[in-house]
Amino acid sequence: MPIWAYFLIGAALAGLIGLALHWQLVVAEGAYLGPHVVAWLYDRFAPHYDRVKQFDKAGDALMLAAPILKHLAVSAVSHAVVLDVATGTGRLPDALLAQRRFRGHIVALDLSRRMLDRAQAKLAAYGDRVVFMRRDAQRLPFDADAFDVVTCLEALEFMRDQHAAVREMWRVLKPGGLLMVSNRIGPDAWKLPGRTLPTAAFAARLRALGFQDVQSRPWLVDYDLVTGIKP
Ligand SMILES: C[S@@+](CC[C@H](N)C(=O)[O-])C[C@H]1O[C@@H](n2cnc3c(N)ncnc32)[C@H](O)[C@@H]1O
Incomplete structure (x- = not known):
């Protein structure tokens, strides 16, 4: 040759x-290299995350905080305990704690130390109303039936066993509790084979787990925002 x-x-x-x-x-x-590689990459990206994401605070108040507050009001829960799985730099706690009507506490969990450091600095004014934990979402360190609301935004697609992660969220939710998760859809979802599901299939998976009143609505460019109630 x-x-x-x-x-x-x-x-x-x-x-x-x-x-x-x-x-x-x-x-x-x-996502295909394991949770510690994902966390390592997010450690690198943490200083730039909020600048790149440019969160729309009004949009987050409307799409994220408002449905949670509505659920808590309807279920007459006054001091809710919320778990935000894969909290990143604390976007969900930030949106919820800014609402005067929210009087509860939040556990903000992530595997990336530096994303959590950013969240902690950003939310320092809320004191012990938000607690930070560095853990893997696929093995939640909580008893069953512990939380009134469990959220997980823009993260399920990075988990090795997305189904197991949602089962863990089900386990730690109280009966009557609200699950709010994002499901990656949109033009780039094909680039994550095996990690995303079409809208109807994702909703069916939640129903098969036992969730009731499952609702999906388009959120941002790449996601559905999906809610369900644990009966
Ligand atoms: C795109 S960010 C989303 C952060 C936040 N929820 C938001 O909406 O801005 C994805 C986050 O998921 C976290 N993550 C990915 N896999 C995880 C796992 N197995 N356990 C805990 N956190 C995980 C990453 O560290 C990262 O902070």
């Missing part, structure tokens, strides 16, 4: 490896 053919094959292989690495580390954010 001529020498240039070796160079050509080498260049093609290097290109393929580069593409595979880009997919695994940038597009899939480490």
Whole structure:
């Protein structure tokens, strides 16, 4: 074989490896490499996360905090305990604690130390109304029936066993409790094979677990926001 053919094959292989690495580390954010790789990548990204995301606070109040407050009012829970799984830099606690009508406490859990550090700094004014825990979402360190509300936003697609993670959320929810999770859809969902489900299939999975009153509504560009009640 001529020498240039070796160079050509080498260049093609290097290109393929580069593409595979880009997919695994940038597009899939480490999702197929295990939770500790995901957390390691988020540790790196933590200083830039809020700037890149540019959260819409009014939108979060309307889409995230309002349905939770409505559920708590309807179920007459005055001092709710909320678990935010994969809290990141604390977007959900930030949206909920800013509401004067919310008088409860929040446990904010994530596997990335630096994302949690950011959340802690951002939410310091709320004192012990928010507690931070560095744990894996797939093994929640809580007793069954512990929380009035469990949320998990923009994170299920990064978990090795999404179904097991949702089962854990079911376990720690009190009967009558509200689950609020995001399900990745949209034009880029195909880039995460095995990690996303179409809207109807995701809702069916929640119903199969036992959730009632399952509702999906479009949220942001890439997600459904899905709620359900544990009977
Ligand atoms: C895109 S961020 C979403 C953060 C936040 N929920 C939000 O809406 O801004 C994904 C977060 O999920 C966390 N995460 C991913 N897999 C996890 C796991 N198995 N256990 C705990 N946290 C996890 C990451 O560390 C990261 O902070």
